[in-house]
Amino acid sequence: MSAHALFDTQGPRGRATVRIVTMLSVVAAFALAALVYWQLYRTGQLAPSKWRTFIQPGTLRYFADALRNTALAALGAAAIGLPLGLVLALGRLSRRRWLRLPSTAVIELFRAVPVLLVIYVLMFALPAYGIRLSIYAKLVIPIGLCAAAVLAEVFRAGVLAVPRGQTEAGLAVGLREGLVMRIVVFPQALRMVIPALVAQSVVVVKDTAFGYVVSYPELMQSGKVLVANTNDLIQTYLVITLVYVVVNVLISAFAQRLERRMNRARGMGRVSILARVRRTAIQ
Amino acid sequence: MDVLLRDYSDDFLAGLWLTLQLTGIGFVGAFVVGTVLAVFRISPIPPLRVAGTLYVELFRNVPLVTLLILVVYGLPYAGLNLGFYWSVILSIVAVGAAFACETLRSGINAVSTGQVEAARALGLTFAGICRELVVPQALRTVIGPIVTLFIGILLSSSLAAVVGMRELTATVAYINNREALGLTTFAVAAAIYVALSLGAAGFGSVLERRLRVLR
Numbered sequence: 060m061s062a063h064a065l066f067d068t069q070g071p072r073g074r075a076t077v078r079i080v081t082m083l084s085v086v087a088a089f090a091l092a093a094l095v096y097w098q099l100y101r102t103g104q105l106a107p108s109k110w111r112t113f114i115q116p117g118t119l120r121y122f123a124d125a126l127r128n129t130a131l132a133a134l135g136a137a138a139i140g141l142p143l144g145l146v147l148a149l150g151r152l153s154r155r156r157w158l159r160l161p162s163t164a165v166i167e168l169f170r171a172v173p174v175l176l177v178i179y180v181l182m183f184a185l186p187a188y189g190i191r192l193s194i195y196a197k198l199v200i201p202i203g204l205c206a207a208a209v210l211a212e213v214f215r216a217g218v219l220a221v222p223r224g225q226t227e228a229g230l231a232v233g234l235r236e237g238l239v240m241r242i243v244v245f246p247q248a249l250r251m252v253i254p255a256l257v258a259q260s261v262v263v264v265k266d267t268a269f270g271y272v273v274s275y276p277e278l279m280q281s282g283k284v285l286v287a288n289t290n291d292l293i294q295t296y297l298v299i300t301l302v303y304v305v306v307n308v309l310i311s312a313f314a315q316r317l318e319r320r321m322n323r324a325r326g327m328g329r330v331s332i333l334a335r336v337r338r339t340a341i342q
Numbered sequence: 343m344d345v346l347l348r349d350y351s352d353d354f355l356a357g358l359w360l361t362l363q364l365t366g367i368g369f370v371g372a373f374v375v376g377t378v379l380a381v382f383r384i385s386p387i388p389p390l391r392v393a394g395t396l397y398v399e400l401f402r403n404v405p406l407v408t409l410l411i412l413v414v415y416g417l418p419y420a421g422l423n424l425g426f427y428w429s430v431i432l433s434i435v436a437v438g439a440a441f442a443c444e445t446l447r448s449g450i451n452a453v454s455t456g457q458v459e460a461a462r463a464l465g466l467t468f469a470g471i472c473r474e475l476v477v478p479q480a481l482r483t484v485i486g487p488i489v490t491l492f493i494g495i496l497l498s499s500s501l502a503a504v505v506g507m508r509e510l511t512a513t514v515a516y517i518n519n520r521e522a523l524g525l526t527t528f529a530v531a532a533a534i535y536v537a538l539s540l541g542a543a544g545f546g547s548v549l550e551r552r553l554r555v556l557r
Contacts, residue, residue, distance in 0.1 A: 069386070077386055077387060080387050080390075081387050081388065084387060084389045084393070085389050088389065088393065098420055098421060101421065102419060102420050102421045104419060104420055167536065167539075167540070170493075171493065171497075171536040171538075171539035172497075172532050172535050172536065173497040173498075173500035173501075173511055173535065174497075175500045175501060175503060175504070175511050176500060176511045176514070176528065176531060176532060176535070179511065179514065179515045179518075180525065180528045183518045184518060184524055184525050184527075187522055188524065261403065265403075265404075265405040265406075266405070267405075268405035268406075268407040268408055269407065271407055271411070271504065272407075272504060279405070279407060279408060279411075282411075292411075292415055292419060293412065293416040293419050293420060296411055296412045296416060297412070299408055300404050300408055300412065303403060303404050303405060303408060304399070304403045307402075307403035307404075308399055308403055
């Protein structure tokens with residue numbers, strides 16, 4: 060339902076109301092902005108000296124390195140999450156109990172456990188067993204594991220969204236079950252979930268902010284180091300926020316474009332895995 | 343395990359209680375603010391729509407850690423001292439609300455246009471359509487996503503540990519640092535998180551079955 064169906068085109072009274080509320084909300088927005096500005100100004104947070112760092116070439120290079128490390132961490136986590144998620148999804152879809160039960164258990168475990176807890180296990184518990192990992196691994200493995208659980212559900216949703224007739228037709232022409240999955244169902248499922256996979260990478264990018272905890276020099280950790288030198292905490296993290304928002308908005312926009320294009324190509328507008336497997340990783 | 347039960351059951355309970363508080367208040371707050379935002383985004387007032395969209399795009403895309411650092415350590419620089427507890431809740435609500443808004447909006451979008459048009463043809467007002475038609479149906483279709491939202495907020499409450507609040511995750515790390523019990527402590531915490539998540543999911547599916555609308 061489009062939002063427009065909810066209300067009629069307004070008559071003169073309705074238009075007047077809309078106009079008044081519009082004006083009130085604009086005034087309220089300005090008042091809020093002014094309040095924030097005044098509070099920041101009063102406490103000296105808007106002083107040019109506190110922002111000058113961010114146009115110096117040295118700082119920009121520093122942030123560029125940090126962003127590269129964020130990308131490296133996200134790629135590393137994806138390199139763990141994608142294959143593992145695929146294996147888990149196929150395991151959960153399997154008809155064999157000894158594959159299905161453990162896969163389901165792993166998926167449910169890592170969907171229900173905070174990334175931070177997994178990070179703490181790698182940081183504090185594993186060394187007791189003599190397992191010492193690099194900082195990069197301590198960041199990337201937990202994110203990858205938790206992403207794998209979610210991605211497994213994405214893959215599974217894709218496979219289940221392929222019409223049953225496809226499987227039946229495959230079996231009818233004499234293909235074995237494994238082969239039906241491999242050459243009939245899975246290629247179609249993969250195409251359908253690609254936009255959702257891209258959208259899910261936003262979650263992975265956001266999770267790399269845990270570099271702050273494990274001291275891997277991505278954006279957040281680099282911010283921490285910078286603040287220790289400059290003491291410009293608000294400014295630094297506002298800049299970092301901006302970087303994250305820009306990167307993630309671009310990824311989301313790309314995912315949406317992919318999905319629109321795919322739906323046009325297949326002539327099916329309603330099967331939206333993207334909408335079904337919602338991005339709800341709030342962290 | 344005995345050590346855990348003997349010496350640390352109080353710590354565990356305190357941590358769990360804090361996690362539950364952050365999750366509960368965070369969830370209710372996110373739901374309320376998210377509802378307001380969803381109303382903004384479907385209203386006929388252009389500036390409110392824009393404000394809703396901007397809010398969602400901002401807070402859905404910023405990592406909670408970043409926001410947490412800004413609110414907990416940054417706001418005092420700007421002369422606003424909320425304390426750890428409310429700073430963490432504010433951050434969780436701010437981010438959760440963006441997701442709650444999108445969840446609710448997807449539910450509203452699932453109500454068919456034909457029904458709304460029929461209701462309008464019968465002469466129902468905007469408020470009447472919302473009350474009798476849209477809200478009851480939308481809430482039913484989003485029960486599953488709302489449970490997902492709840493679990494997301496439960497997991498995000500663990501981030502309070504980053505700023506040094508001793509909720510469940512931080513409690514476990516603290517006990518581990520003192521006793522070196524290996525994986526046991528962490529397994530207990532993981533079991534609690536899984537139990538809470540599965541409990542919420544179970545509750546959701548019961549609710550879903552009870553309130554199912556046949557379309």
